[in-house]
Amino acid sequence: MDVDIGNALASVASPGVSRDSLERLDEQVADAHERIEDGMANGEHGYEALNLPDRTDPDEIRRAVEPVADAEALVTVGIGGSALGAATITEALDSDTKTVYLDNVDPAWVTAELERLPLENTAINVVSRSGTTAETLANFLVVREAFEDAGVDWTERTIVTTGESGPLRDLSERHDLPSLKVPDGVPGRFSALSAVGMVAAAVCGHDLEALLEGATAEADTLSGSLFDCPAYAYGATSYALDARGAGMNAMVPYAESLETYSEWFAQLWAESLGKDDLGQTPLRALGVTDQHSQLQLYRAGPRDKVVTFVTPREADDRAIPDTEVDDLAYLGDATLGELLDAEFEATEASLAAAGRPNVRIELERVDEYELGGLLYGMEAACVLAGELYGVNTFEQPAVEWAKKATRGLLGGGEFEEADAVAEKTELRVER
Numbered sequence: 001m002d003v004d005i006g007n008a009l010a011s012v013a014s015p016g017v018s019r020d021s022l023e024r025l026d027e028q029v030a031d032a033h034e035r036i037e038d039g040m041a042n043g044e045h046g047y048e049a050l051n052l053p054d055r056t057d058p059d060e061i062r063r064a065v066e067p068v069a070d071a072e073a074l075v076t077v078g079i080g081g082s083a084l085g086a087a088t089i090t091e092a093l094d095s096d097t098k099t100v101y102l103d104n105v106d107p108a109w110v111t112a113e114l115e116r117l118p119l120e121n122t123a124i125n126v127v128s129r130s131g132t133t134a135e136t137l138a139n140f141l142v143v144r145e146a147f148e149d150a151g152v153d154w155t156e157r158t159i160v161t162t163g164e165s166g167p168l169r170d171l172s173e174r175h176d177l178p179s180l181k182v183p184d185g186v187p188g189r190f191s192a193l194s195a196v197g198m199v200a201a202a203v204c205g206h207d208l209e210a211l212l213e214g215a216t217a218e219a220d221t222l223s224g225s226l227f228d229c230p231a232y233a234y235g236a237t238s239y240a241l242d243a244r245g246a247g248m249n250a251m252v253p254y255a256e257s258l259e260t261y262s263e264w265f266a267q268l269w270a271e272s273l274g275k276d277d278l279g280q281t282p283l284r285a286l287g288v289t290d291q292h293s294q295l296q297l298y299r300a301g302p303r304d305k306v307v308t309f310v311t312p313r314e315a316d317d318r319a320i321p322d323t324e325v326d327d328l329a330y331l332g333d334a335t336l337g338e339l340l341d342a343e344f345e346a347t348e349a350s351l352a353a354a355g356r357p358n359v360r361i362e363l364e365r366v367d368e369y370e371l372g373g374l375l376y377g378m379e380a381a382c383v384l385a386g387e388l389y390g391v392n393t394f395e396q397p398a399v400e401w402a403k404k405a406t407r408g409l410l411g412g413g414e415f416e417e418a419d420a421v422a423e424k425t426e427l428r429v430e431r
């Protein structure tokens, strides 16, 4: 990926960061890079994620999915980091395999999704790093039951990806299911380039080597200066803008296929950086669609946001047909792709003209190689930003609190967090 931070400079935008400030920040980037390199070299928790392009074995993943390689549909059961990486990859790329991600426990929705699947020709991909996440385990039990009710042997169609031990590991051993291991030292939201994200990609027939090669190319750019490394340029600029008041970061891909990528980015940025009263709030948007809903706020609302555009340089195109209406003649000379590009450039310029900071991330196109680079690059950007904030990028204690409260409420153990639910303060206004 290439990153253009010109519209984040103080000469363009407010908040903005001056060239001098960036030069000073670059000294901290050099220190942070040393820390990141050490963490990677020593396989430290979290930093290890940046070694995945070297560690992930595509052959092992393909062997595990072999029994279901010709499945017509794939249902992935997982949540957060155990679903969003896979979903980002398979939603971005074309495949004949239909994919469903059960990452919510809304009963009506789960039932409707299962009813739409050809179960006799559907593969099940269960993913949970901990192997204990209530939503994932509950949905898996529901999926199993649906297969049994339809007379389909789910044990023939299931692949499990989980940690070395835990309830999901026990279950997969009991039924002798093909299983893969979530690599040690890699938190869920940083695991897209492991089996966690790549089992689904393999079932859909995507090029796993190209995903990893794109990530490797991005890894090769990591260096001690933000001016030489697109990932660090992005992480450092986002951090500097936040420090100057841009506490929100709106991710706006100009490609429908990257809509899920914004969800993945939101988890990465929020869970990694949102701690110790620090962090930048990710917002999810889509170009051009959200130009017609959220842009008003981004251009004229509080000066508390940076907008990040992601734009592929090349994409399939389609001509806009000629029309009999004179006022629309200009459209007939263009293509949908040209319209999309023009809207992107106009929106970028409109924010700059209003002095609103924005950053452009360019991809060659949306394919495996570029996607691998984007995922890796944003992870590296996030790790760098975590170093600059001085937070523990790789933990998420605030999420764990609610997980314990939920288990306590359902009778899954004694958790004092569950008591807080009964202590809720009320001030009700009823109809």
Ligand SMILES: O=P(O)(O)OC[C@H]1O[C@H](O)[C@H](O)[C@@H](O)[C@@H]1O
Binding pocket: 079, 080, 081, 082, 127, 128, 129, 130, 131, 132, 133, 136, 188, 189, 271, 396, 399, 400
């Ligand atoms: O992979 P699992 O252990 O099931 O965890 C799934 C998700 O659970 C929690 O909500 C964590 O905050 C996420 O970081 C994690 O990705």
